[in-house]
Amino acid sequence: MHSNKRNELLQQLPTPLMFKQRGDSSYCLNTAFLSLFGISPDSKKGSEPTDFRFYDPLTKNELTGEKCPYQALEKGDVASTWVRLQTPERSLHCFINGSTITDNGTQWLVFHIDANNRVTANNGNDSAGAQRHIEFNQLLTKFSSKLINASAQDLDVIIAQSLAAFGEFCDVDRCYLFEFSDDFALMSNTHEWVAAGVNPYIDELQNMPTKEMPYLIGHIEHGLFKVDDVSNIPDSAIAEREEFQKENICSILCSRIMADGKTHGFIGCDITGSPYTWSASDIEYLKRIGDMLGNTLQNIYNRKAIHTMQQELIEANRQLQKLANIDGLTGIANRRLFNSTLDKDLAQSCRKQDALSLLLIDVDFFKLYNDQYGHVAGDSVLQKVAQTLADSCVGTDDLVARYGGEEFAVILPSTTTDRAKDIANRIVENVKGLGIEHEASPHDGLLTVSIGIATQEDNCDENCVELIDKADKALYRAKSTGRGRVCA
Known part of the structure; x- marks a missing residue:
C-alpha cells in the first residue's frame, strides 16, 4: 500500500493513534487522537517527540532515555504500558500499545492510545457511564469506610489518599483541599495531589486572604465554583483570573465543604493545558467527595467536643473533690x-x-x-x-x-x-x-x-x-x- 494511503487509513481509524515511518523525525496524529487531547486539527499535523512527555503514573517520574516508549519502539522492543501522556494541551492517564507495521518494505511505528478517563466517559456512551458510576461508588465506599472511625491523626493521610484516588479516577491534573480560618479571613491549601508532570502549588497557597479572592469565595459560599474556561472569567475578577492562569489552570471546579454548621473549606480540581467542559458527573462526583470529607470533619468535631466536655467534667469533678477535701482558709487538707x-x-x-x-x-x-x-x-x-x-x-x-x-x-x-x-x-x-x-x-x-x-x-x-x-x-x-x- 502506498505510504500516503497508509497515512490516510491511519488518520481515519476511530481509535487514537500516534504514528510515523521509521526514520521520520515527527509523529502524525490521527483525528481521534487530536479529539481526545483537545488539539486543534489545524495546529498539529505532525509532532516532534519533544512535544509529548511520558510519565510513570505511580512514581510520577518522566520516562526518558531507554525507558521512553519512543526509544523502546525504535529499538524494536515491546512498548506497552500505563503512562501519563502529556501534550501541550492536555495530559491523560492512558494505556499505550506500540507496534511496528511493515507495508511494502516500509516500517510504520504506531502507538495505540487507550484512555479510560473523563473525556471518553463523557462521550455519551450510556453503558460506559453506568460502569463509571459503579466504579465511583466502589471508590467512595472504600474511603468512606476508612473515614468513619478516622482519628484526627489519621485524617491527613486518608484525605491525601482520597484526593489522589479521586484525581486519578477523574483524570484531572490537580486535586486539592482548602480550609478556612475560624474567622473566615484566611484560607490555606492543606492537601494537594498533582498528576505526573504537573507543578504543585501547595507551598505558595498558604494563609491567603479570602478578601483577595471575592469571585471564587462568592461562588463557594453558594456551594459550587465551576469554570470551563478560565479565560472567560470576567474582568471584574481579573486578579483571580491571572492567578489561575499563572498556575496554568484552564478549567477549575470547586465544591463547598460544610462542617460544624459552617463553611469549612472547599475541595477542588483543575485541568491544565486547554479548557475542558465539566460534565454533570464531574460535579456530582466532586460534591460527593466533599460531602464525605465534610461528614468526616463533622464527626471529628463532635468527638473533639465530647472529649472537651469530658475533660471539663473531669476537671470540674477534680475541683469539687478538691473543695470537698481542702480547707478553704489554709489550703491544706481538711x-x-x-x-x-x-x-x-x-x-x-x-x-x-x-x-x-x-x-x-x-x-x-x-x-x-x-x-x-x-x-x-x-x-x-x-x-x-x-x-x-x-x-x-x-x-x-x-x-x-x-x-x-x-x-x-x-x-x-x-x-x-x-x-x-x-x-x-x-x-x-x-x-x-x-x-x-x-x-x-x-x-x-x-x-x-x-x-x-x-x-x-x-x-x-x-x-x-x-x-x-x-x-x-x-x-x-x-x-x-x-x-x-x-x-x-
Missing part, C-alpha cells in the same frame, strides 16, 4: 480528708507491720491573739502556721491537715516515736522562728504551738479513734505543762 487518710494509712501500716505516728498541734493562746489583734490577723496566722507545717514535713506520704479551729494534725506513715519527736520539735522551732508578735504569750511575746504525739507500732492494737485520743491526751499534757513544747 478534717474529712484527714479522717479518710488516717483510716487508710493505719490499715496499711498494720498490713506492712510498720509504725505510724500522729501529731496533734494547737496554736497557743489563739483566742487571746484573736481578741487582741483581730480575726483577720488570726486568719493570717493560721495560714502561716499551716504553711510552716507543710514545709517542716518532708515525707512524700505525710499529710498535713487542719483538724478544727486553731488545731492541726499531721499523719506520718513509717515514722517511729523518736523520729516523730524530731519532726515535732522542728515544727515548734520553725513556728517560733516566724517571729509573730503575741503579747499575751509567755514565750518571749511570740506565737508558739504545742504538739502531742501518738504512735501506732507494729502490734496494731489501736484504731483511729484510739490513736487520736492518745495524741489528744499528749497534747493536753504539752499545754498543761507550759505550752510551746512537745509531749508523747
Whole structure:
C-alpha cells in the first residue's frame, strides 16, 4: 500500500493513534487522537517527540532515555504500558500499545492510545457511564469506610489518599483541599495531589486572604465554583483570573465543604493545558467527595467536643473533690480528708507491720491573739502556721491537715516515736522562728504551738479513734505543762 494511503487509513481509524515511518523525525496524529487531547486539527499535523512527555503514573517520574516508549519502539522492543501522556494541551492517564507495521518494505511505528478517563466517559456512551458510576461508588465506599472511625491523626493521610484516588479516577491534573480560618479571613491549601508532570502549588497557597479572592469565595459560599474556561472569567475578577492562569489552570471546579454548621473549606480540581467542559458527573462526583470529607470533619468535631466536655467534667469533678477535701482558709487538707487518710494509712501500716505516728498541734493562746489583734490577723496566722507545717514535713506520704479551729494534725506513715519527736520539735522551732508578735504569750511575746504525739507500732492494737485520743491526751499534757513544747 502506498505510504500516503497508509497515512490516510491511519488518520481515519476511530481509535487514537500516534504514528510515523521509521526514520521520520515527527509523529502524525490521527483525528481521534487530536479529539481526545483537545488539539486543534489545524495546529498539529505532525509532532516532534519533544512535544509529548511520558510519565510513570505511580512514581510520577518522566520516562526518558531507554525507558521512553519512543526509544523502546525504535529499538524494536515491546512498548506497552500505563503512562501519563502529556501534550501541550492536555495530559491523560492512558494505556499505550506500540507496534511496528511493515507495508511494502516500509516500517510504520504506531502507538495505540487507550484512555479510560473523563473525556471518553463523557462521550455519551450510556453503558460506559453506568460502569463509571459503579466504579465511583466502589471508590467512595472504600474511603468512606476508612473515614468513619478516622482519628484526627489519621485524617491527613486518608484525605491525601482520597484526593489522589479521586484525581486519578477523574483524570484531572490537580486535586486539592482548602480550609478556612475560624474567622473566615484566611484560607490555606492543606492537601494537594498533582498528576505526573504537573507543578504543585501547595507551598505558595498558604494563609491567603479570602478578601483577595471575592469571585471564587462568592461562588463557594453558594456551594459550587465551576469554570470551563478560565479565560472567560470576567474582568471584574481579573486578579483571580491571572492567578489561575499563572498556575496554568484552564478549567477549575470547586465544591463547598460544610462542617460544624459552617463553611469549612472547599475541595477542588483543575485541568491544565486547554479548557475542558465539566460534565454533570464531574460535579456530582466532586460534591460527593466533599460531602464525605465534610461528614468526616463533622464527626471529628463532635468527638473533639465530647472529649472537651469530658475533660471539663473531669476537671470540674477534680475541683469539687478538691473543695470537698481542702480547707478553704489554709489550703491544706481538711478534717474529712484527714479522717479518710488516717483510716487508710493505719490499715496499711498494720498490713506492712510498720509504725505510724500522729501529731496533734494547737496554736497557743489563739483566742487571746484573736481578741487582741483581730480575726483577720488570726486568719493570717493560721495560714502561716499551716504553711510552716507543710514545709517542716518532708515525707512524700505525710499529710498535713487542719483538724478544727486553731488545731492541726499531721499523719506520718513509717515514722517511729523518736523520729516523730524530731519532726515535732522542728515544727515548734520553725513556728517560733516566724517571729509573730503575741503579747499575751509567755514565750518571749511570740506565737508558739504545742504538739502531742501518738504512735501506732507494729502490734496494731489501736484504731483511729484510739490513736487520736492518745495524741489528744499528749497534747493536753504539752499545754498543761507550759505550752510551746512537745509531749508523747
